[in-house]
Amino acid sequence: xxxxxxxxxxxxxxxxxxxxxxxxxxxxxxxxxxxxxxxxxxxxxxxxxxxxxxxxxxxxxxxxxxxxxxxxxxxxxxxxxxxxxxxxxxxxxxxxxxxxxxxxxxxxxxxxxxxxxxxxxxxxxxxxxxxxxxxxxxxxxxxxxxxxxxxxxxxxxxxxxxxxxxxxxxxxxxxxxxxxxxxxxxxxxxxxxxxxxxxxxxxxxxxxxxxxxxxxxxxxxxxxxxxxxxxxxxxxxxxxxxxxxxxxxxxxxxxxxxxxxxxxxxxxxxxxxx
Amino acid sequence: xxxxxxxxxxxxxxxxxxxxxxxxxxxxxxxxxxxxxxxxxxxxxxxxxxxxxxxxxxxxxxxxxxxxxxxxxxxxxxxxxxxxxxxxxxxxxxxxxxxxxxxxxxxxxxxxxxxxxxxxxxxxxxxxxxxxxxxxxxxxxxxxxxxxxxxxxxxxxxxxxxxxxxxxxxxxxxxxxxxxxxxxxxxxxxxxxxxxxxxxxxxxxxxxxxxxxxxxxxxxxxxxxxxxxxxxxxxxxxxxxxxxxxxxxxxxxxxxxxxxxxxxxxxxxxxxxxxxxxxxxxxxxxxxxxxxxxxxx
Numbered sequence: 314x315x316x317x318x319x320x321x322x323x324x325x326x327x328x329x330x331x332x333x334x335x336x337x338x339x340x341x342x343x344x345x346x347x348x349x350x351x352x353x354x355x356x357x358x359x360x361x362x363x364x365x366x367x368x369x370x371x372x373x374x375x376x377x378x379x380x381x382x383x384x385x386x387x388x389x390x391x392x393x394x395x396x397x398x399x400x401x402x403x404x405x406x407x408x409x410x411x412x413x414x415x416x417x418x419x420x421x422x423x424x425x426x427x428x429x430x431x432x433x434x435x436x437x438x439x440x441x442x443x444x445x446x447x448x449x450x451x452x453x454x455x456x457x458x459x460x461x462x463x464x465x466x467x468x469x470x471x472x473x474x475x476x477x478x479x480x481x482x483x484x485x486x487x488x489x490x491x492x493x494x495x496x497x498x499x500x501x502x503x504x505x506x507x508x509x510x511x512x513x514x515x516x517x518x519x520x521x522x523x524x525x526x527x528x529x530x531x532x533x534x535x536x537x538x539x540x541x542x543x544x545x546x547x548x549x550x551x552x553x554x555x556x557x558x559x560x561x562x563x564x565x566x567x568x569x570x571x572x573x574x575x576x577x578x579x580x581x582x583x584x585x586x587x
Numbered sequence: 588x589x590x591x592x593x594x595x596x597x598x599x600x601x602x603x604x605x606x607x608x609x610x611x612x613x614x615x616x617x618x619x620x621x622x623x624x625x626x627x628x629x630x631x632x633x634x635x636x637x638x639x640x641x642x643x644x645x646x647x648x649x650x651x652x653x654x655x656x657x658x659x660x661x662x663x664x665x666x667x668x669x670x671x672x673x674x675x676x677x678x679x680x681x682x683x684x685x686x687x688x689x690x691x692x693x694x695x696x697x698x699x700x701x702x703x704x705x706x707x708x709x710x711x712x713x714x715x716x717x718x719x720x721x722x723x724x725x726x727x728x729x730x731x732x733x734x735x736x737x738x739x740x741x742x743x744x745x746x747x748x749x750x751x752x753x754x755x756x757x758x759x760x761x762x763x764x765x766x767x768x769x770x771x772x773x774x775x776x777x778x779x780x781x782x783x784x785x786x787x788x789x790x791x792x793x794x795x796x797x798x799x800x801x802x803x804x805x806x807x808x809x810x811x812x813x814x815x816x817x818x819x820x821x822x823x824x825x826x827x828x829x830x831x832x833x834x835x836x837x838x839x840x841x842x843x844x845x846x847x848x849x850x851x852x853x854x855x856x857x858x859x860x861x862x863x864x865x866x867x868x869x870x871x872x873x874x875x876x877x878x879x880x881x882x883x884x
Contacts, residue, residue: 365685532764535761546657549657550680
């Protein structure tokens with residue numbers, strides 16, 4: 314009972330730190346001096362007729378549309394649906410790209426057999442995978458998940474591989490001196506050395522995954538932020554498009570804040586570089 | 588403090604420059620070829636034929652194919668195309684946006700309405716086997732659905748256990764492709780696309796007159812509307828004349844123009860009605876806006 318209470322207290326305390334840190338990042342004095350004038354200009358220019366209001370709706374119009382979308386049109390279900398696909402695709406990318414990247418960075422034999430293949434495939438722009446993905450998976454969740462996966466996979470793989478490959482040889486030599494096995498080297502030296510770069514690579518993966526989420530939701534299914542965004546685009550509903558764009562931006566920002574927090578907790582030596 | 592304010596100002600200037608609107612667009616110069624935007628497909632048959640004719644006359648147009656006719660609407664508003672075809676059903680929404688006043692209606696493309704039932708490519712079913720499947724229709728009471736239901740009953744097919752999904756025509760083919768539905772009752776102009784995607788036409792009747800809430804009579808006015816930048820009306824005249832001239836072409840000549848310009852095959856198009864171009868004016872916009880307002884009420 315005491316343990317449970319203690320755990321809850323720790324979780325709440327950490328959540329508090331997280332939200333405080335995230336809020337401080339966005340509401341910092343420096344950023345507010347940029348954000349507030351930008352939003353004010355965005356509101357004023359269409360209101361004063363300097364830019365066409367129907368083409369560039371001011372934030373007040375976007376807020377009204379957002380209210381309607383969330384309260385009357387069940388937009389939250391679209392967000393949940395999109396996030397389900399997104400985390401599935403990103404999760405698969407993380408659990409495949411990180412071990413593979415570590416193995417490629419650790420072992421030259423594995424590297425020589427795989428690196429050229431990935432270097433050949435990586436430059437293919439993720440949207441170019443759409444037709445072949447539709448042929449392979451049809452249209453639906455597997456195809457959408459694969460597209461998000463392919464968007465996030467390569468940034469994570471290459472950053473992990475590079476970071477592991479660049480591990481300081483003195484750390485390895487020291488560990489070997491103490492009789493560390495290759496497995497111990499991987500989990501105790503390579504992984505921790507690469508952690509900062511690895512989290513950075515997941516941040517890039519999040520951004521690429523969100524891009525691919527919108528593309529994936531253009532095909533098949535009738536739910537999700539990407540679907541709503543595309544439908545709004547096709548019917549010239551610009552405020553609705555903006556709500557979707559801001560939502561995607563907000564999700565991306567939140568996830569990056571989460572990753573920064575994880576980095577701060579795990580890669581403490583990188584804390585000062587935030 | 589001064590340093591911080593300077594930094595913020597610099598970032599603001601950069602941000603504003605990055606967000607800088609280009610809505611004025613790049614108006615085409617007088618001597619340049621007419622830029623024409625289209626969403627492509629079978630409905631652009633008359634445009635493809637006119638394009639070939641103009642190229643043969645030595646006055647080619649710059650044909651820009653967009654992913655959808657809605658994208659053509661944005662290109663017209665930003666003045667990056669001189670002329671463009673947009674879907675008639677979206678005309679009212681487009682007309683509500685700033686910049687539409689610089690456009691004028693020059694013509695329309697019509698296509699027989701028709702009731703068509705397409706079945707998903709991986710299903711091999713007959714009319715009598717539709718019962719129990721999921722079929723998309725545009726509304727519970729729709730002339731297309733009524734027509735199909737009447738004919739199905741006459742042919743001894745029961746639809747008692749069909750589950751209906753009500754979707755827009757735009758959403759039906761993607762839903763079919765996704766396997767969300769088994770069949771769809773589409774209007775005629777979507778048939779070539781359905782066939783091109785490999786689905787099967789199970790039923791078809793061109794004997795349908797629009798004129799109810801789901802298929803308003805206004806739809807009979809046009810499938811696509813040709814919009815022209817007001818300051819390029821004179822430059823658009825040769826194109827309009829070439830489009831008029833397509834009325835004299837045989838259906839096979841129009842189908843051949845589509846085959847030449849797209850990946851659609853002649854076999855897919857054979858037997859289907861062909862789209863027709865005719866002149867129209869701004870009154871068409873008023874009709875569509877009125878229809879949209881009635882629908883909203």
